[in-house]
Amino acid sequence: MQEKIKLASLKNKPIGIFDSGFGGLTVMSAISKALPAENLIYFGDTAHVPYGSKSRDAVIKFSKDIAAFLLKNDIKLLVIACNTASAFALTALKKSLPVAVIGVIEPGAKAAVKNTKNRKIGIIGTEGTVSSASYLKAVKKISKARVFQQACPLFVPLVEEGWNKGEITQAVVKTYLTPLLKKNIDSLVLGCTHYPLLKDLLAKTAGKNVSLIDSATATANEVKEALLKKDLLSNAKKAALKFYVSDNPEKFKKIGSKFFCKKINKVKKICLEKM
Ligand code: DGL
Secondary structure, three states, X not given: OHHHHHHHHHHOOOEEEEEOOOOOHHHHHHHHHHOOOOOEEEEEOOOOOOOXXXXXXHHHHHHHHHHHHXXXXXXXXXXXXXXXXXXXXXXXXXXXXXXXXXXXHXXXXXXXXXXXXXXXXXXXXXXXXXXXXXXXXXXXXHOOOEEEEEEOOOHHHHHHOOOOOOHXXXXXXXXXXXXXXXXXXXXXXXXXXXXXXXXXXXXXXXXXXXXXXXXXXXXHHHHHHHHHHOOOOOOOOOOOEEEEEOOOHHHHHHHHHHHHOOOOOOOEEOOHHHO
């Protein structure tokens, strides 16, 4: 009986999700759609964004501080909803945390391998993600597919400024994708949480022979499987969604609502240094 009560309270603990800023909200949105009964806590490290051009050590430190904050909020599982943080900090967090940790890279790599017919996969991401070669390693672990990578450092600022379409963004997209398209890829992994907002332009430029792989949905499925396996799926009647940032909550509300595809009404600023 006591065990049953303990499991019931464990089930309704929240899932912690973090990213360097807004991008991870695309992953949170996919999790919320796949698992509407789950209580979710999101942390956007808006004081340190972008992670994509930071060093491995800096990203590991930020990630550990955020994980400590989310653990204080009694999470049952942690999702690193940022490709750069998944590339640099997944191993360190898996080793040091008492809860399961899921990153976005393995789910994205698995989805690409499942999709490719000609075994030529393109990866686009931040400089950090591409230089870590994490997608490449994740694909190599499970398949003989060839992987072609391209860092797209201008995409994040364009998306943050709301430049999701227009001539300039179109020209940047074409410049970055052309070398990959010349390799005849049939699957393109959006290896950065900001890129789903460029989906229309990316799809148009890549053409109908290339499928876009968004790791948000694949990650949400992985979260579902992990909770099912541990019998930890929530049975809450109404899920609570909470949002925290390290800077500028008002900007997060405004821009974050676009990433989350739903209005975000309440965002609290947390100073991790003071915790
Ligand atoms: N969220 C980051 C990622 O998925 C992109 C933004 C950044 O550079 O911090 O890699």
